[in-house]
Amino acid sequence: MSVLIFIDTAEGHVKKSSLEAMTYGAKVAEQLGTTAEAVVLGAVNDDLGALGKYGVKKIHHVAADALNHFDAQVFTKAIAEVANATGAKVIIFSNNISGKAIAPRLSVRLKAGLVSGAVALPDTSNGFVVKKNVFSGKAFANVAVNTDVKIIALNPNAYQTIAGEGSAEVVSASTTATAGKVKVTAVNKASGEVPLTEAEIVVSAGRGMKGPENWGMVEELAKTLHAATACSRPVADAHWRPHNEHVGQTGFAIAPNLYIAIGISGAIQHLAGVNRSKVIVVINKDPEAPFFKAADYGIVGDAFDVVPKLTAAIKKLKG
Amino acid sequence: MKILVCISKTPDTTAKIAFTDNNTKFDVNGVQWIINPYDEWYSLVRAIELKEADASTVIHLVTAGAADAEPIIRKALALGGDEAIRVNADSHDSYYIASQIAEVAKQGGYDLIFTGKETIDYNGSSIGGMVAELLDLPYISLATKFELAGNKATVTREIEGGEEVNEVELPAVVSCQKGMAEARIPNMRGIMAARTKPLKVMEPVSVDALTSVAGFGLPPAKAGVKLVDAENVDELVRLLHEEAKAI
Numbered sequence: 194m195s196v197l198i199f200i201d202t203a204e205g206h207v208k209k210s211s212l213e214a215m216t217y218g219a220k221v222a223e224q225l226g227t228t229a230e231a232v233v234l235g236a237v238n239d240d241l242g243a244l245g246k247y248g249v250k251k252i253h254h255v256a257a258d259a260l261n262h263f264d265a266q267v268f269t270k271a272i273a274e275v276a277n278a279t280g281a282k283v284i285i286f287s288n289n290i291s292g293k294a295i296a297p298r299l300s301v302r303l304k305a306g307l308v309s310g311a312v313a314l315p316d317t318s319n320g321f322v323v324k325k326n327v328f329s330g331k332a333f334a335n336v337a338v339n340t341d342v343k344i345i346a347l348n349p350n351a352y353q354t355i356a357g358e359g360s361a362e363v364v365s366a367s368t369t370a371t372a373g374k375v376k377v378t379a380v381n382k383a384s385g386e387v388p389l390t391e392a393e394i395v396v397s398a399g400r401g402m403k404g405p406e407n408w409g410m411v412e413e414l415a416k417t418l419h420a421a422t423a424c425s426r427p428v429a430d431a432h433w434r435p436h437n438e439h440v441g442q443t444g445f446a447i448a449p450n451l452y453i454a455i456g457i458s459g460a461i462q463h464l465a466g467v468n469r470s471k472v473i474v475v476i477n478k479d480p481e482a483p484f485f486k487a488a489d490y491g492i493v494g495d496a497f498d499v500v501p502k503l504t505a506a507i508k509k510l511k512g
Numbered sequence: 513m514k515i516l517v518c519i520s521k522t523p524d525t526t527a528k529i530a531f532t533d534n535n536t537k538f539d540v541n542g543v544q545w546i547i548n549p550y551d552e553w554y555s556l557v558r559a560i561e562l563k564e565a566d567a568s569t570v571i572h573l574v575t576a577g578a579a580d581a582e583p584i585i586r587k588a589l590a591l592g593g594d595e596a597i598r599v600n601a602d603s604h605d606s607y608y609i610a611s612q613i614a615e616v617a618k619q620g621g622y623d624l625i626f627t628g629k630e631t632i633d634y635n636g637s638s639i640g641g642m643v644a645e646l647l648d649l650p651y652i653s654l655a656t657k658f659e660l661a662g663n664k665a666t667v668t669r670e671i672e673g674g675e676e677v678n679e680v681e682l683p684a685v686v687s688c689q690k691g692m693a694e695a696r697i698p699n700m701r702g703i704m705a706a707r708t709k710p711l712k713v714m715e716p717v718s719v720d721a722l723t724s725v726a727g728f729g730l731p732p733a734k735a736g737v738k739l740v741d742a743e744n745v746d747e748l749v750r751l752l753h754e755e756a757k758a759i
């Protein structure tokens with residue numbers, strides 16, 4: 194009996210969302226009076242033992258060649274083997290891109306009930322109930338998991354990472370999984386930019402920017418804040434910005450610490466993707482824009498005037 | 513090429529979210545139902561495009577839902593697709609729904625199964641992966657592009673901060689999101705044709721649900737916006753730094 198956390202990596206580095214999953218998993222283990230273990234697949238460049246500071250006691254590293262690129266089918270098999278060997282009762286994923294591909298498969302394989310998009314620790318006072326987002330963040334559901342083994346996929350940015358003391362014991366584990374049917378033929382990454390779904394701060398702009406030629410000031414503000422950039426749907430549809438910046442009901446759902454919305458009206462479909470942000474700042478020239486109702490801070494004003502001033506003021510603060 | 517497109521029914525994106533029966537049921541009063549946007553705009557339209565490129569392609573639509581899902585599946589048929597199957601089952605448990613779809617898939621022998629990225633009401637993002645595991649097929653999730661050459665698919669999928677190109681031999685399961693295709697509007701001819709397209713109803717296979725919803729709730733309302741004068745941007749920065757501790 195233990196809690197097993199899946200550690201997700203990219204190019205051999207542990208993703209930030211997995212640190213959250215480990216912190217969360219360690220807390221679940223504490224609730225259940227057991228220990229937190231973790232599993233990581235493929236080649237890793239980071240110091241795994243150091244991840245003990247997030248509360249995991251033991252890390253099972255499966256370093257087979259077949260696991261050096263992502264294939265949900267193969268990964269599921271390898272994780273299932275570790276889960277069975279360790280007698281894991283609760284398995285934790287980040288509900289990130291990899292988690293969304295593997296956790297449902299593992300749920301079937303282990304006949305273990307899955308709660309995806311969890312936002313809080315399980316309530317174990319009466320059964321095993323996990324709170325998750327539904328209706329694109331407009332509501333939540335409390336989901337009871339009725340199976341012996343349980344799987345939770347934790348929403349990114351829903352649980353704060355806490356680094357303590359300690360190191361984890363790293364053991365190598367084997368797998369019967371062999372190369373799968375999915376071949377990776379290319380990886381295209383926008384280097385140097387902050388990935389939208391992992392970003393702490395997101396600067397987003399909408400049709401109020403008038404045209405793609407005006408995005409320089411948005412990017413400058415984002416750069417100053419070390420933020421990712423996002424946009425509303427019409428902006429992506431008009432190809433002013435790439436579609437992977439589109440947030441909302443039909444784009445990405447994000448939950449950064451700070452979301453700055455510039456020239457976005459705040460339609461309900463837009464809010465559905467950003468309403469879990471901790472702090473929302475709205476800059477809009479229309480005092481009646483619906484976004485102000487969902488905002489924590491706002492400036493009624495012309496973006497073309499306010500945004501450069503904001504960038505300058507932040508630069509001043511940062512010295 | 514035989515394609516199965518999974519279609520789910522969701523409340524309109526502007527629907528008021530409220531609950532009844534002691535917060536255990538979604539209040540459907542006055543709610544307009546639509547095809548889940550990811551299923552309609554991205555997976556169904558991409559399947560239709562594949563059929564337009566190769567007329568021998570057959571598209572089946574499947575939905576697991578009660579009789580009230582029929583207007584939705586008819587609307588999907590009006591966009592395109594050859595026939596539809598409704599499994600007469602309603603559940604919030606992803607495993608239960610996936611098992612129904614997998615059963616339909618087994619009987620139909622499909623080369624390709626498309627799902628949407630997620631349903632906009634339940635936000636499971638789970639059905640595609642579960643169906644793939646139930647059928648022991650490869651699964652490519654969150655696809656933004658899909659190209660077909662014979663039996664080989666080239667699929668671009670989202671990864672953190674970029675994209676990855678995958679190649680896979682069919683059969684496979686793919687979940688679709690923005691980028692796959694552009695939204696379409698059904699035309700009169702499609703709407704007329706949909707009336708006579710076959711819609712088969714199947715009874716569900718018996719499987720146990722693994723989860724159940726104990727209750728729903730609404731997030732606490734925001735306290736209200738603090739407005740800062742446009743001439744006083746420094747004050748906003750101070751508030752964000754000192755009060756909100758966000759920068």
Ligand SMILES: Cc1cc2nc3c(=O)[nH]c(=O)nc-3n(C[C@H](O)[C@H](O)[C@H](O)COP(=O)(O)OP(=O)(O)OC[C@H]3O[C@@H](n4cnc5c(N)ncnc54)[C@H](O)[C@@H]3O)c2cc1C
Nearest residue numbers: 399400401425426441442443456457458462463478479496
């Ligand atoms: C099924 C469905 C799904 C959808 N999904 C999404 C989604 O995922 N994401 C999404 O974003 N939308 C989505 N939409 C569209 C949504 O309804 C809105 O149309 C869209 O969000 C509006 O984008 P916008 O705010 O950029 O543009 P607009 O609504 O045109 O708003 C522009 C805003 O900019 C302000 N403005 C103008 N000039 C200035 C200036 N100089 N300075 C400051 N402010 C200025 C205006 O006052 C206005 O408030 C969806 C719609 C449907 C029907």
Ligand SMILES: Nc1ncnc2c1ncn2[C@@H]1O[C@H](COP(=O)(O)O)[C@@H](O)[C@H]1O
Nearest residue numbers: 518575576627628630631636637638639
């Ligand atoms: N009841 C259903 N019937 C048919 N397909 C469904 C159903 N529920 C979900 N799907 C499909 O699975 C996708 C992901 O749904 P979910 O895992 O519930 O977020 C949806 O976009 C649909 O394509």
